[in-house]
Amino acid sequence: MLAVYLKDLSGYFRTxxxxxxxxxxxxxxxxxxxxxNVLTNSADYNNxxxxxxxxxxxxxxxxxxxxxxxxxxxxxxxxxxxxxVSFTDIVLGKYFAAVTxxxxxxxxxxxxxxxxxxxGNLAVWEIVGGMIGFxxxxxxxxxxxxxxxxxxDNLISAAIGTFGALLAIMFIDSFRSIYPVETNPNAVFAALxxxxxxxxVYRMTRSPALGLAVAxxxxxxVGLVFWLKPExxxxxxxxxFGWFSMFYHFLSFQMGVLALSSIVYYLSFTGLxxxxxxxxxxxxxxx
Amino acid sequence: xxxxxxxxxxYGKHLAVDRVSFTVDKGEVLGLLGPNGAGKSxxxxxxxxxxxxxxxxVTVDGLDVVEQGHxxxxxxxxxxxxxxxxxxxxxxxxxxxxxxxxxxxxKKRKGHINEIMERVQIADVRRRLVRNLSKGYRQRVGLAAAxxxxxxxxxxxxPTVGLDPKQIIEIxxxxxxxxxxxxxxxxxxILPEVNAICERIVxxxxxxxxxxxxxxxxxxxxxxxxxLVIRVPGQAQAALGILEGVGGINEVDVMGEREEGTIxxxxxxxxxxxSDIFFAFSKAExxxxxxxxxxxxxxxxxxxxxxxxxxxxxxxxxxx
Numbered sequence: 001m002l003a004v005y006l007k008d009l010s011g012y013f014r015t016x017x018x019x020x021x022x023x024x025x026x027x028x029x030x031x032x033x034x035x036x037n038v039l040t041n042s043a044d045y046n047n048x049x050x051x052x053x054x055x056x057x058x059x060x061x062x063x064x065x066x067x068x069x070x071x072x073x074x075x076x077x078x079x080x081x082x083x084x085v086s087f088t089d090i091v092l093g094k095y096f097a098a099v100t101x102x103x104x105x106x107x108x109x110x111x112x113x114x115x116x117x118x119x120g121n122l123a124v125w126e127i128v129g130g131m132i133g134f135x136x137x138x139x140x141x142x143x144x145x146x147x148x149x150x151x152x153d154n155l156i157s158a159a160i161g162t163f164g165a166l167l168a169i170m171f172i173d174s175f176r177s178i179y180p181v182e183t184n185p186n187a188v189f190a191a192l193x194x195x196x197x198x199x200x201v202y203r204m205t206r207s208p209a210l211g212l213a214v215a216x217x218x219x220x221x222v223g224l225v226f227w228l229k230p231e232x233x234x235x236x237x238x239x240x241f242g243w244f245s246m247f248y249h250f251l252s253f254q255m256g257v258l259a260l261s262s263i264v265y266y267l268s269f270t271g272l273x274x275x276x277x278x279x280x281x282x283x284x285x286x287x
Numbered sequence: 288x289x290x291x292x293x294x295x296x297x298y299g300k301h302l303a304v305d306r307v308s309f310t311v312d313k314g315e316v317l318g319l320l321g322p323n324g325a326g327k328s329x330x331x332x333x334x335x336x337x338x339x340x341x342x343x344x345v346t347v348d349g350l351d352v353v354e355q356g357h358x359x360x361x362x363x364x365x366x367x368x369x370x371x372x373x374x375x376x377x378x379x380x381x382x383x384x385x386x387x388x389x390x391x392x393x394k395k396r397k398g399h400i401n402e403i404m405e406r407v408q409i410a411d412v413r414r415r416l417v418r419n420l421s422k423g424y425r426q427r428v429g430l431a432a433a434x435x436x437x438x439x440x441x442x443x444x445x446p447t448v449g450l451d452p453k454q455i456i457e458i459x460x461x462x463x464x465x466x467x468x469x470x471x472x473x474x475x476x477i478l479p480e481v482n483a484i485c486e487r488i489v490x491x492x493x494x495x496x497x498x499x500x501x502x503x504x505x506x507x508x509x510x511x512x513x514x515l516v517i518r519v520p521g522q523a524q525a526a527l528g529i530l531e532g533v534g535g536i537n538e539v540d541v542m543g544e545r546e547e548g549t550i551x552x553x554x555x556x557x558x559x560x561x562s563d564i565f566f567a568f569s570k571a572e573x574x575x576x577x578x579x580x581x582x583x584x585x586x587x588x589x590x591x592x593x594x595x596x597x598x599x600x601x602x603x604x605x606x607x
Binding site for chain 2: 075076078081084086
């Protein structure tokens with residue numbers, strides 16, 4: 001793992017991508033710092049952080065689009081896959097290389113609150129909490145970028161895919177808060193979800209019988225619950241999408257609360273995405 | 288050391304490799320010979336564990352390539368068709384990276400890399416970026432990467448492609464030397480190359496093994512260089528008349544006019560007839576402008592090894 005980590009970390013600074021990431025990140029944060037804190041005479045740095053969460057949609061693709069696609073296009077995947085290193089080593093090495101570049105850049109932005117501290121009293125621990133949350137949110141976003149970089153074949157689709165995936169996750173919050181909480185529309189959504197799972201099973205196994213069976217069982221369960229205990233569907237969409245709403249979990253950090261549940265959420269989400277990446281790479285190789 | 292048992296590889300409906308089986312003994316140098324697209328690289332990718340086979344089984348040192356992949360990869364050094372290089376690294380950085388992923392102990396790393404760089408002669412470019420290297424140097428850096436970690440088995444896919452004649456000889460000598468301590472599989476589409484390096488040759492065409500033998504037996508089956516091409520001035524009639532008087536000639540084919548005012552003839556004999564032909568023509572005062580052994584092109588070799596030996600001689604109508 002260390003070998004891949006060192007290679008990709010130095011790779012960021014051997015090419016432009018590390019510098020591009022840093023400059024775009026610092027440019028956007030500095031604009032928001034100046035307009036949100038300096039010009040408005042506000043010491044609420046966490047509010048500034050909360051208003052630039054969209055930054056991950058723009059900068060994470062810069063960081064992750066090359067990670068796996070470059071290996072394929074340079075045909076260096078032949079070297080990695082025929083060497084005694086596992087997919088876990090490769091994925092973690094690359095992931096931590098990207099996280100390191102992000103961490104260094106984020107550390108540079110801590111100059112903003114430090115510069116404010118010369119002009120008054122800052123709620124230091126609140127800001128530290130906010131930055132930890134910001135860092136964890138970045139870690140999840142980077143994991144998603146690594147996942148998408150390993151399922152796409154070229155740089156452009158990796159970049160657009162990561163951009164789209166993060167954008168969709170960001171919109172989930174708006175979607176789930178406008179979706180009706182009543183029973184009926186939520187039951188319909190559950191039925192659609194069951195059909196979706198059935199279709200996915202069919203695609204993976206290529207067996208129409210199995211897909212049909214999953215569809216029938218899924219719809220049966222949805223219908224049974226609707227008949228027996230319809231109140232379970234109240235707010236179903238709201239809860240299901242809540243699992244993916246990583247930007248929502250930043251709120252507690254923004255208020256300066258180090259909520260254990262949010263930390264656990266970010267770490268497990270990251271772990272799950274990376275685990276999925278390794279599984280997908282293994283499957284793609286042996287099929 | 289390496290056992291390939293009934294390996295097939297299917298891409299959709301296309302059968303790239305069709306039930307290929309062969310074994311390589313410890314310390315043997317095996318040549319995979321075949322034209323481009325014959326399935327050589329696919330077979331090598333499967334042995335190196337880069338892609339899975341559709342059917343069949345490959346073991347290295349008794350270990351299954353699929354089931355015990357991690358252990359097998361410790362024993363294999365692989366140079367693919369395109370050397371797997373990072374263009375933004377220097378040769379030094381690249382070799383260090385490779386030695387890390389091959390688990391070369393940190394203390395031995397420097398000495399090990401230096402030794403390999405000397406052997407493949409890339410020490411003079413060690414500080415240069417890979418992207419600025421010539422094709423010959425890139426090929427040798429790729430070869431160095433395969434040798435790092437001193438694996439028992441080396442799989443080299445067209446190791447001399449892109450090298451100049453002097454470098455080709457150097458790399459051939461290096462591979463011959465490596466063959467004394469390693470098990471080597473190398474592929475090529477050049478017959479003299481595998482003839483020079485390999486102890487055994489497996490010929491592949493259209494994904495199938497068409498012949499597997501030692502270079503000596505193989506060239507005996509291919510006519511052993513007793514066939515000659517001669518060039519004489521004028522028309523074919525006169526030359527054919529002279530050649531009729533020479534004993535030991537089985538067959539003469541007229542190959543046509545390659546140079547203005549001359550004619551080329553392919554002479555197939557059962558023994559070495561060069562002196563007889565020379566004296567016969569000199570007696571008739573018809574000068575021999577050229578006489579050279581008839582080298583089969585790879586395509587013609589396939590025609591020959593896949594054909595019944597009796598029919599073999601009738602079929603060559605032109606020489607490239």
